[in-house]
Amino acid sequence: MASSKSSGFKARENPSRSEDWANLATATSFALLIAPDGTIIAANEAVARRLEIPLPQFVGSCIYDHFPGEAAERRRAMAKRAMESGAAQYYEDVSTSGNVLDTVIHPVLEQDGKITALAVFVTDVTGQQRIVHERLRMATAIEQAVEAVVIYDTTFSIRYVNQAFEEMTGYSQSEVRGQSGETLYQGIHQQKSLKLIRAAMDEGDAWTGRTFNTRKDGRVIQVEKTVSPIRGRFGVPLGWVSVWRDVTHVAVLEKQLRQAQKMEAIGTLAGGIAHDFNNILGPIILHAELGQTMLPEGSSARLSFSEILEAANRARELVDQILSLSRKHEADDPVLFRLSSICKECIKFLRPSLPATIAIVDDVKTEDDVILADPTQIHQVIMNLATNAGHAMRESGGTLTLAVQAVEMKQSMRTLFPDAEVGSYVMLTVKDTGQGMPEEHLERAFDPFFTTKKSIGTGLGLTVVHNIVARHGGAVRLESKAGVGTAFHVLLPRSSMVMPASVLAPDVGSMRGSGQILFVDDEAALRTSTSMALELLGYEVTCCASGQAAYDLFHEQPDGYALVLADVTMPGMTGLDLARRIMSEHPETRVVLTSGFSELINPEKAKEMGIGFLKKPYSTNALGLAVRDAIEPGGD
Incomplete structure (x- = not known):
């Protein structure tokens, strides 16, 4: 790349004086004076050192002899152009080592305008070119970055925004350039965030956090951003650069995760409450029902038992409400x-x-x-x-x-x-x-x-x-x-299925039966109330307080029990462990497990194992149905 400009040096009375040309040569990195045929008339030390030739030996030689053929021809052509045009030639040259050389050739004119020599000035701009290229690459990277970039000056005025900012906010660079950064924060909530940012900027500190910002179309987005100072030499502040990332969708996902974690914690709590509270409600419900059966219709005591049952059933509904917070609850009954x-x-x-x-x-x-x-x-x-x-x-x-x-x-x-x-x-x-x-x-x-x-x-x-x-x-x-x-x-x-005809629930009298039942539960009050309810239904009951005690008792007389009724959650051997051991040794044995809440068993798992399941707290009616269905499957 070359250009010419009408300019030339006027020679002094004695242009051959080398000290004059040497003084001229100090104006640039490399300087030399050559005759039209390329003979070196004068040069500075920098040229000789660059070509690794002693200066006395360098002066008087032909300049083109010091370069390879192609480079020599290129430089000869530029010198010829300067001679023929009489104008200075500006061009960018490249050395054999790859360095970029900014070159100027000035014709030297005599008093009569005749060109007697050429003054050549060469500056190595490789470092400057590298800086320019790095800056260009940096600018391109910022412009094409996925994150939005905003550059403010020291007065917090916007000097630059990249393409990502335009896409994120809907504002073009021409709309926001020169505007105060405060225009990007609208409303009381966003202004509070801005105050925190400006406080950090006033201290000369960087700021990182999340803010809400309003797009040009009025939609509010959540932005994760950093604001960092730009400093020059000696720490002098030049402005601020802020990098924005739209996390609106991420914030939604984070909120859903937090909600899921909250519900998991609530579910764990619900399970514990349900288990303990159902064990408390069980005896209350059963004893109230037993009390009703022992009293005549219309008596005030029977009415009191009805009130107790109503309150207990409301408490059972409350437990179900708490339990519904957990996704690990027993299966619903659709x-x-x-x-x-x-x-x-x-x-x-x-x-x-x-x-x-x-x-x-x-x-x-x-x-x-x-x-x-x-x-x-x-x-x-x-x-x-x-x-x-x-x-x-x-x-x-x-x-x-x-x-x-x-x-x-x-x-x-x-x-x-x-x-x-x-x-x-x-x-x-x-x-x-x-x-x-x-x-x-x-x-x-x-x-x-x-x-x-x-x-x-x-x-x-x-x-x-x-x-x-x-x-x-x-x-x-x-x-x-x-x-x-x-x-x-x-x-x-909405379901497209046809609703079946309603089925009336059987009365307690139809659930009477006979046989020996082995009942195991670690709650003494529940053992008492359940055994009384089973006896009322016509069964004989043997109670145990632990799974191991029940297994030992069953092992003594395995054919003597029509049914094993066991709580799931017990210290030591659980009801589920007891059921597995008994059924592995005596597959014909009927087993029903009871639970208010357990991650070990639910109605579906129990059915797969071939055993019954009864949810706590149970009524006499529900207890009778579960026992009858287990002892006489498919019976009326």
Whole structure:
């Protein structure tokens, strides 16, 4: 690459004086004066050292003899061009070693304008070129980086943003360049983050953290960013560079992970509570039922036992509610039923407990509302949502609406229910006209233990709702507006199966039987109440407090027992271990395991093993059914 410019040196009276040309040569790294034929008239020491030739020997030689053929011809051509044009030639040369040389050839003119020599000045710009190339590569890397990059000057004005920033925020470089960095932080929450950043900048420190920022289209994104000082020589601040990474999607995943971890912890707690509490409730229920059978109809004592049973059954429902927080609970008992029928039952429960200032509307918009689910859990979902709605209107009154309708979930609707798959659903809407929920509460509404009821709330109601609906393959959406009210929309998969005719439960009299039963449980109160209930049903009972004691007793007379009834969770030999040992030695033995909560066994696993399962706390009715079905499978 070469260029020419009309300029030349005027020779002095005696241009052959080498000291004059030597003075001129000090103006650059390499300088020499050559005759038109290439003979070296004068040169500085730098040229001679570069070519490794003593200066006296170098002067007087032909310059082209010191270079390879191709390089010599290229330089001869440039000298010829300077001679013919009479103008200075500027070009970039490359040495045999690969160095980049910035070269200028000036014609030396006599008084009459005749060219008598050429002054050649050469500067090695290899280092400068490398710096330029590195800067270009750095600039290209920053411009094409996946992360957004923002460069501020010392006044916090934006001097540069890259392409990733434009894509992330929707603002172009021309729109933000020269603007204050504060324009990227809108609203009180974002301004708080900005104050933290500016505080670190004022101290000259780097800042790392997450902030919310508003895009040009108004959408809020969550950004993980660093802000670091740019320093020159001696630590002089030149500005700031900030690297942004959009973590909006990552934040959603992190929130889901935290929610899962919370639910895992709650589930572990629920299991322990369920096991202990069910062992307490078991004797209460059985003794209350036994007391009822011993008293005549209409007696005040019999009425007291009825109250005890009602309270115990409410406590059992509470245990089931706590247990539903755990995904490790025993399998649900799904049946076909109409969702509207459960709504009507819930309204009967709700009406007496709500103030007269709250109207209840039952809005059933379809008859195609059959679902396959656990009715107890769906009842719990409706009661939890309706109770919350009633609490929101307790002071001011209003309208509580329970609406049921059939919906077809299409792909376009999944933005409203991202957890629901495309398909047929029944949608339950529980809506109130209360004060609504503040925006800051919406995201936490389904978090465990989060409640706005200062002295009466547990913070588990909506968490239970979310878990139950999710386990049934459905989804929940919350809508709320301050001063208007709140609506929960619950989607449950609609079933195309035909509902079977209802079956009446057998009475206790039909469950009487006979035979010797070996009953083992480490809870003394439960041993007493269960043995009394079994004796009432006509059975003879032998009780043991441990699995090992029961095994030893069974081993003495293996043919003497019609049934082994054992608790699962016991110290030492568990009920499951006892069942396996007995059945491995005597496969014909009938075994039923009982449990309020256990990760070792559930109804499905028990069925696979060929044994029965009875959930605690059980009633006399449930106990009689389990024993009869085990001793007389398939009997009436």
